[in-house]
Amino acid sequence: MVFDRDGYIWIDSGSRPTPIAISKTQAPKPRPADDELQFGTVFTDHMFLMDYTEGKGWHDPRVAPYQPFSLDPATAVLHYAQAVFDGLKAFRGSDGTVRLFRAAKHIERLNNSCERLCIPRLDPELVLQSFHSLVSLDKAWVPAKRGTALYMRPTVIAAEPFLGVRPAKTYIYFLILSPVGSYYAEGINPVRILATDTYVRAVKGGTGAAKTAGNYAASIFAAEEAKKQGYTQVLWLDAVEHKYLDEVGTMNIMVKIGDEVITPPLSGSILAGVTRDSILTLCRDWGLTVSERPISIDEVIAAAADGTLAEFWGTGTAAVVSPIGELGYKGHKIVINGGKTGPLTQKLYDAIVSIQYGEAADPHGWTTALPAARLTKTAAG
Numbered sequence: 001m002v003f004d005r006d007g008y009i010w011i012d013s014g015s016r017p018t019p020i021a022i023s024k025t026q027a028p029k030p031r032p033a034d035d036e037l038q039f040g041t042v043f044t045d046h047m048f049l050m051d052y053t054e055g056k057g058w059h060d061p062r063v064a065p066y067q068p069f070s071l072d073p074a075t076a077v078l079h080y081a082q083a084v085f086d087g088l089k090a091f092r093g094s095d096g097t098v099r100l101f102r103a104a105k106h107i108e109r110l111n112n113s114c115e116r117l118c119i120p121r122l123d124p125e126l127v128l129q130s131f132h133s134l135v136s137l138d139k140a141w142v143p144a145k146r147g148t149a150l151y152m153r154p155t156v157i158a159a160e161p162f163l164g165v166r167p168a169k170t171y172i173y174f175l176i177l178s179p180v181g182s183y184y185a186e187g188i189n190p191v192r193i194l195a196t197d198t199y200v201r202a203v204k205g206g207t208g209a210a211k212t213a214g215n216y217a218a219s220i221f222a223a224e225e226a227k228k229q230g231y232t233q234v235l236w237l238d239a240v241e242h243k244y245l246d247e248v249g250t251m252n253i254m255v256k257i258g259d260e261v262i263t264p265p266l267s268g269s270i271l272a273g274v275t276r277d278s279i280l281t282l283c284r285d286w287g288l289t290v291s292e293r294p295i296s297i298d299e300v301i302a303a304a305a306d307g308t309l310a311e312f313w314g315t316g317t318a319a320v321v322s323p324i325g326e327l328g329y330k331g332h333k334i335v336i337n338g339g340k341t342g343p344l345t346q347k348l349y350d351a352i353v354s355i356q357y358g359e360a361a362d363p364h365g366w367t368t369a370l371p372a373a374r375l376t377k378t379a380a381g
């Protein structure tokens, strides 16, 4: 893939600035109104790209007009799904400042996913520069309405045309941006989830902790079955005993029983959610009792029966903090908090969103404002 360049470069104010060649679109697209935004349906004017070649490392970082890839039909990723991605968001505060939420943590997770999929690690500084350069160039696409954000999807795919099963020798890193509204049609209203004891998402030792394409492909069948029964997503139970909560389709899971906030531990089969980490931190800041421990579906059912099942919610970058109003399991329906958003769920949602939009103090330094733009026309341009 070679893109024409029009002579602009981006120089980040980071500690090891790398000039990034910029080719601007000649045909900017119309931007949707904030009110019309859904999740993942529209994309901004530009994309970031970088190549990896064995023996040369990651090279040729550049920004180009958003456009389709041309891939050889034998490209490894199309056959064996050697691909990882992450998802983070940029928010526009009421003061107009655009802030990224926990960029460094997302980059760390992207590299952990790379390692699990035998993909060469990325230079975190360069990935951060890809975020800064692309979001700065497409800054006008960052929506302002509360509940909207610019979703950022950094992705790495195996690019070598080769049908043998082994790590590829070439890769493409790309970053695309999508202005988004709520992930769920329910918005921030409670969703309904179905615990499945038939299908499993991941086993310990598998790829469950990595954000890799195959995990999502493998989840679709059960998700469709759940939808047919009127549920929003699947609640995965552990793959060995079909007993312990793992995670929900696109979220980590948390439950409040009595005064205890419980979430499954990072045992290797679930994703180390960045929102999960943020919400646990807020709960601990507030002095709540927080347990990262195995929790069985039987414990949840027993708590529902004795009236101590107080709240149930999911956490994720796309889903933010999503209340769960109903849990289905083996033909039973458990309604949580009368099917309404619980007070702690609401408080957590409000707290994290206020930090993301720069409206509340950010004691943990989770948000970073975009650095001052350094888009320069080169002498060659």
Ligand code: COI
Residues within 6 Å of the ligand: 086, 087, 088, 216, 250, 316, 317, 318, 319
């Ligand atoms: C995210 O929350 O960023 C995710 O990656 C979920 C996505 C698969 C929709």
